[in-house]
Amino acid sequence: EVQLVESGGGLVQPGGSLRLSCVASAFTFSDHYMDWVRQAPGKGLEWVGRLRNKANSYTSEYAASVKGRFTISRDDSRNSLYLQMNNLKTEDTAVYYCVRLGLKTTPYYCDYWGQGTLVTVSS
Amino acid sequence: DIQMTQSPSSLSASVGDRVTITCRASQAISNCLAWFQQKPGEAPKSLIYEVSSLQSGVPSRFSGSVSETDFTLTISSLQPEDFATYYCQQYKSYPITFGQGSRLDIK
Numbered sequence: 001e002v003q004l005v006e007s008g009g010g011l012v013q014p015g016g017s018l019r020l021s022c023v024a025s026a027f028t029f030s031d032h033y034m035d036w037v038r039q040a041p042g043k044g045l046e047w048v049g050r051l052r053n054k055a056n057s058y059t060s061e062y063a064a065s066v067k068g069r070f071t072i073s074r075d076d077s078r079n080s081l082y083l084q085m086n087n088l089k090t091e092d093t094a095v096y097y098c099v100r101l102g103l104k105t106t107p108y109y110c111d112y113w114g115q116g117t118l119v120t121v122s123s
Numbered sequence: 124d125i126q127m128t129q130s131p132s133s134l135s136a137s138v139g140d141r142v143t144i145t146c147r148a149s150q151a152i153s154n155c156l157a158w159f160q161q162k163p164g165e166a167p168k169s170l171i172y173e174v175s176s177l178q179s180g181v182p183s184r185f186s187g188s189v190s191e192t193d194f195t196l197t198i199s200s201l202q203p204e205d206f207a208t209y210y211c212q213q214y215k216s217y218p219i220t221f222g223q224g225s226r227l228d229i230k
Contacts, residue, residue: 047218097167110169
């Protein structure tokens with residue numbers, strides 16, 4: 001069964017940094033594009049960014065709200081996806097989900113979600 | 124950015140009812156439309172991709188369709204476990220965008 005397990009969330013002060021991790025299992029992680037999606041308390045879903053696979057040069061895309069502050073990376077040898085978040089703002093407070101993209105058709109589409117990790121930015 | 128507008132924002136229905144939720148895109152998105160279900164306190168679950176393709180394990184009472192610019196999620200006969208919030212998403216172009224959500228409550 002496909003599993004995505006996020007970790008690394010917590011309380012951080014405005015201007016601070018945090019690194020989230022997502023460990024994948026039960027599929028060939030290196031084949032898949034991966035997304036981060038977040039959800040502020042009581043709000044809807046917001047796409048954060050995407051990291052492509054090695055075959056596509058590990059290129060990435062970001063939402064305007066996080067571009068220049070957040071960086072997505074991966075370690076295929078560890079089946080892991082990361083989200084480095086710098087210069088955090090109070091509006092970054094959210095549950096962050098790691099999402100796998102399915103490969104049956106293009107463009108690729110979200111298919112499996114992790115359980116999420118909560119990031120709280122507050123002084 | 125492509126805006127995704129869902130309607131209704133909330134609705135009440137009974138077990139056994141047929142329910143439809145609509146999502147309209149501000150620009151053409153071809154067939155790059157997905158639907159997700161989220162229950163309180165849980166992660167979203169993928170239901171449908173490419174307008175009408177069911178994700179593995181999703182019951183056949185869920186279906187998706189499109190008419191011109193309106194994308195529709197239909198639940199043919201509501202079950203107790205279907206009461207949740209539903210989101211549409213376009214993945215035609217960046218930034219990927221979601222609808223604001225449609226909350227389905229028990230009447």
